[in-house]
Structures are given as structure tokens and as C-alpha cells.
Amino acid sequence: MSAVGTVTLSPLTPELRAGVLRIQVAPEQVRFGGVPATSVPAGDREHPRESVVILRDGEPVGYFQLDLRSVPGAPAGEDIVGLRALAIDLAAQGQGVGRAAMLALPDYVRARFPGRTTVALTVNIDNPPAIALYSATGFVDAGTGLYHGGHAGPQHVLLLKL
Structure with a gap:
């Protein structure tokens, strides 16, 4: 199914914060990326991160x-x-929202962080939907082997050239 409506990316603003903190994922997905109620405060504390x-x-x-x-x-x-x-x-899962967001990512990064030419991430080997999403939107294996330092098990290391 394709996303209903228009999908865009925005820095976190005070006006969007309450809506973001309400975002929930399935219980079995929490181990992979957490939930914004936990991630947002961590991002607030670490200035090299942009929510x-x-x-x-x-x-x-x-x-x-x-x-x-x-x-x-x-x-x-x-x-x-x-x-x-x-x-x-x-x-909103299964509606193309993640795909649309990842396809919008290169333009967002170029606009917000000029000079950055690559997006890096790790994705758990037990998360086939996320692996498929990243693969379908241009991320490729970094060639560094699996990362074994993650709290939820081994992870693929992927890169997206902008």
C-alpha cells in the first residue's frame, strides 16, 4: 500500500514534540530502535544529534x-x-511512510548538513522489514562486516551515498 498523503521531514519543534512523543511501535520492535518517548530526551542531551x-x-x-x-x-x-x-x-506502518521518508532523506541531509555526503546506519539482522526498507531506498552494505556491539544482537552496517 502506498502512503496516504504527503510525507515530509522536519526538525523537531516544540509544536511537534507532543505528537512525536505519542508515536508507538509494536512491542517486538522496541528492541530495534526504541520509541521516541525514550529517544527524544537522549537526543536533547546530545547536541551532535538532530531529532x-x-x-x-x-x-x-x-x-x-x-x-x-x-x-x-x-x-x-x-x-x-x-x-x-x-x-x-x-x-502508519506498511503504508509507504518509511520508504517516502528515506527517499526524502538525501535532500534533507544536503539542506541541513552541507558537506555531509554519506548516511550511515546499523540495522539488526533480525529486522527483515527494516533491512528491506533500507535496501529499497539505496542503502548498501558498508563492507565492514557485522557490528556485534549492539544491545539487540548483530547488525548490518549500511551506507547511503548522497
Whole structure:
């Protein structure tokens, strides 16, 4: 099914915060990316992270963070930004929202972080829907092998060239 409406990305603003904090995922998904109620405060504390809201027709339906330090287990550098804590609200899953958000990601990163040419992330090997999403939107294996330092088990390391 395709996304209903228009999917856009926005930095987290005070006006969007309450809607983002209400985003929920299935219980079995929490171990992979957490929930915004936990991720947002962590992002608030760490200034190299930017909280990003996925909006559908102006309403928050997803969330992730961009980390200027990359992410653990992935390559790092002045040209790399890390993607972490992606969560799509359970009510919006399976509707193309995640795909639309990841397709909008390159333009968002270029606009917000000029000079960054690569997005890095890690994705758990036990999360086939997320692996499929990233693969379908241009992320490729980094060639570094699996990252074994994640709290939820081994992870693929993926890169997206912008």
C-alpha cells in the first residue's frame, strides 16, 4: 500500500514534540530502535544529534535522529552523518511512510548538513522489514562486516551515498 498523503521531514519543534512523543511501535520492535518517548530526551542531551520528525500531511507519524558523529559500528568522518532510532507509528506502518521518508532523506541531509555526503546506519539482522526498507531506498552494505556491539544482537552496517 502506498502512503496516504504527503510525507515530509522536519526538525523537531516544540509544536511537534507532543505528537512525536505519542508515536508507538509494536512491542517486538522496541528492541530495534526504541520509541521516541525514550529517544527524544537522549537526543536533547546530545547536541551532535538532530531529532527529525516524519510528517504525513503535517502530522507526526515517525521519528529518527541524525548524529553528526555517525553511529557505533559504522564508519565516521566529517562527511558522514549517522541515522539512528527510526520509528514509524504502528498505525502508519506498511503504508509507504518509511520508504517516502528515506527517499526524502538525501535532500534533507544536503539542506541541513552541507558537506555531509554519506548516511550511515546499523540495522539488526533480525529486522527483515527494516533491512528491506533500507535496501529499497539505496542503502548498501558498508563492507565492514557485522557490528556485534549492539544491545539487540548483530547488525548490518549500511551506507547511503548522497
